[in-house]
Amino acid sequence: MKTTRYLIVGGGMTGDAATQGIRDRDPDGTITLVGAEAHQPDKRPPLTKGLWSGGDEAKIWRGTADRGVDLVLGRTIVALDLDARRATDDAGEEYEWQKLLLATGGRPRELAHADAGVIYFRTFDDYRRLRAVAQEGTPVVVVGGGFIGSEIAAALTGAGARVTMVFPESALASRTLPAPLAQFVTDYYREKGVDVLTGETVESVEGGRLTTGSGRVIEGGAVVAGLGIVPNVELAIAAGLEVDNGIVVDELGRAGGRDDVFAAGDVSSFPVPALGRNFRVEHEDHALTHGKTVGANMAGAAQPYDHIPSFYSDLFDLGYEAVGEVDARLATVEHWDEPNRKGVVAYVDGDRRPRGFLLWNVWDKVDDARERIRAGARVEEGSLV
16 A cells, blocks of 8 residues: 555646645655556647647656656546545555545547547547648548637648548637637638538548538548547545536635545636636646645645636637636627737626636736736726736
């Protein structure tokens, strides 16, 4: 049996950030991180961004072991006994801990009728697998028109692949962007050479051949899917912790009303005081800031997490940063310096108070946008941040 002061379940960016937070408060306490992937924690954004344009793979590793962390890789924790403070992995190894962090993240949503050849894009191994087959001129089918699908389609096209996108919505990023902007992005992708098939479902995938719900058959050298994730909450449920679209935590990251069990990152449902409700966020900024804060709290910091997470994306030569609740179902107030090319979109409630901001080719304004959300003042026409 391994005995450790801090047991971190999950080998992603959140788990790594937690080790930083712990070390800032406790330079000597033993930390054990158990991760299902064979690789040490890495930076996720380069997998759909920089690595496709010549980025150095050696620079994606986060250096977790350099903090004196005992990395147990290629293992999955399958059972927890919270009262005994013990965990068991899929090889039968047991771990005794004083503080536990569930940073289990999520697993990719999968297609209902598809063979094992589909690449559900999320990890470094997924990147290497896709990179090996996506050569100049290779036909690649991308299923999904959201965050991951949009980014990987742009990256593949830049690498010379012939990309077809398939998704049921009427436009790219339609759950995030206002309808006119989403349509602009969709047309822009087509101008870049991407064959964008909107309003299409996937009936089946077999041997690189995708059949749509309308009966269209698309031949691909690879089929890659970016359909979001399902949070890995099974351990928490079995242990009796509260789950509601993620493991419910308080402002310190504590789960189940306990002082020794925490959750953070993609898998957590956490309070955002400025917006008045809980959220579950799947982006880098939250993984790093929540992970580090909760790690520090495991070591006694007692620091409430009041951060409003942000995210960003690169879509060919378009780019944006966003913060807060960026949801196309909300009303918007928009200010464009150049229509669809440079501007700010405020997502507002019924009283025109800001819930989120989209900074479209506008940079270094995320902190200003956060303060506007916290202030809660009505959004008027004109300059928004």
